[in-house]
Amino acid sequence: MSGRVLVGVKRVIDYAVKIRVKPDNTGVVTDGVKHSMNPFCEIAVEEAVKLKEKKLIKEVVAVSCGPQQSQETIRTALAMGADRGIHVEVSGKDYENLGPLQVSKILAALAKKEDAQLILLGKQAIDDDCNQTGQMTAALLDWPQGTFASEVSLEGDKINLVREIDGGLEHIKINTPAVVTADLRLNTPRYATLPNIMKAKKKKIATMKPADLGVDLTSRLEVLKVEEPPQRQAGMKVETVEDLVGKLKEAGRI
Amino acid sequence: MANPLKTEVIRLYKNLLYLGRDYPQGSAYFRQRLKSAFMKNKDVTDPEKIKQLVARGDFVIKELEALYFLRKYRAMKKRYYEPEK
Numbered sequence: 193m194s195g196r197v198l199v200g201v202k203r204v205i206d207y208a209v210k211i212r213v214k215p216d217n218t219g220v221v222t223d224g225v226k227h228s229m230n231p232f233c234e235i236a237v238e239e240a241v242k243l244k245e246k247k248l249i250k251e252v253v254a255v256s257c258g259p260q261q262s263q264e265t266i267r268t269a270l271a272m273g274a275d276r277g278i279h280v281e282v283s284g285k286d287y288e289n290l291g292p293l294q295v296s297k298i299l300a301a302l303a304k305k306e307d308a309q310l311i312l313l314g315k316q317a318i319d320d321d322c323n324q325t326g327q328m329t330a331a332l333l334d335w336p337q338g339t340f341a342s343e344v345s346l347e348g349d350k351i352n353l354v355r356e357i358d359g360g361l362e363h364i365k366i367n368t369p370a371v372v373t374a375d376l377r378l379n380t381p382r383y384a385t386l387p388n389i390m391k392a393k394k395k396k397i398a399t400m401k402p403a404d405l406g407v408d409l410t411s412r413l414e415v416l417k418v419e420e421p422p423q424r425q426a427g428m429k430v431e432t433v434e435d436l437v438g439k440l441k442e443a444g445r446i
Numbered sequence: 447m448a449n450p451l452k453t454e455v456i457r458l459y460k461n462l463l464y465l466g467r468d469y470p471q472g473s474a475y476f477r478q479r480l481k482s483a484f485m486k487n488k489d490v491t492d493p494e495k496i497k498q499l500v501a502r503g504d505f506v507i508k509e510l511e512a513l514y515f516l517r518k519y520r521a522m523k524k525r526y527y528e529p530e531k
Contacts, residue, residue: 386461
């Protein structure tokens with residue numbers, strides 16, 4: 193086993209920013225807006241670095257697909273403890289159409305190229321909320337998947353996982369190589385402080401294009417319109433119970 | 447200020463300034479408060495006192511990291527998980 197872990201990190205609009213829809217309803221305003229690493233990706237990076245600190249794996253490689261600015265996100269992963277980065281350059285129209293299917297094709301190709309033992313991803317991105325990349329990557333590689341992981345432990349060549357599901361917690365054991373997606377309670381990600389960022393400048397980031405991996409980026413989806421959610425209707429206060437019953441009858445509720 | 451301590455203080459200032467970029471009330475507000483906090487102590491010469499102040503600064507760094515984590519955790523929990531009964 194190579195002992196190499198691939199961690200996918202995505203550059204998204206910062207979670208605390210108020211999102212605004214573009215006036216032409218084609219998308220969301222991203223120019224000049226603060227971006228950062230997807231919170232679930234941070235948890236994935238932290239888990240990979242923790243595994244390396246426990247000497248259970250040998251190398252953590254951070255991967256990001258996107259324009260030039262994605263390198264900042266990779267730098268943050270390097271500052272958190274990743275060993276090296278891979279930037280798959282996708283920009284312009286290709287980047288607008290980049291979705292889980294394309295990213296999972298890229299990750300699958302990289303996993304084979306880098307002989308990865310484990311792929312760690314966030315469970316979903318906070319911008320598109322697809323929750324598909326991990327699952328698709330596992331399917332393309334025909335690897336087992338442990339999604340919504342809230343606990344991960346390596347046992348020989350198997351992985352013990354606790355998954356957060358609707359009914360509670362599910363304990364599973366899967367073979368490696370595998371794909372694992374991180375849920376909120378997996379760990380507490382460390383903050384990439386300035387001294388760590390400075391040290392990470394020495395680490396290498398390799399750049400490549402999707403074509404170098406033989407990946408076709410055509411999307412089968414087309415965004416028709418993006419609009420704001422409906423405004424929340426103001427509530428109404430009534431004086432008596434009779435008023436309440438009257439209003440409910442008016443609204444056709446009773 | 448004694449020379450090795452000077453680099454300590456500058457290091458602390460730079461680290462805090464970097465952390466301040468994510469401050470909820472804005473990085474400009476943080477920078478203002480940071481500068482005035484450091485300026486208030488600019489005439490301190492006793493090495494022991496300076497070490498104490500630097501240690502307090504390191505503590506503030508830990509507090510900020512905890513603040514940022516909690517804010518993010520609570521926001522994600524609110525957005526993606528059912529409220530606990």
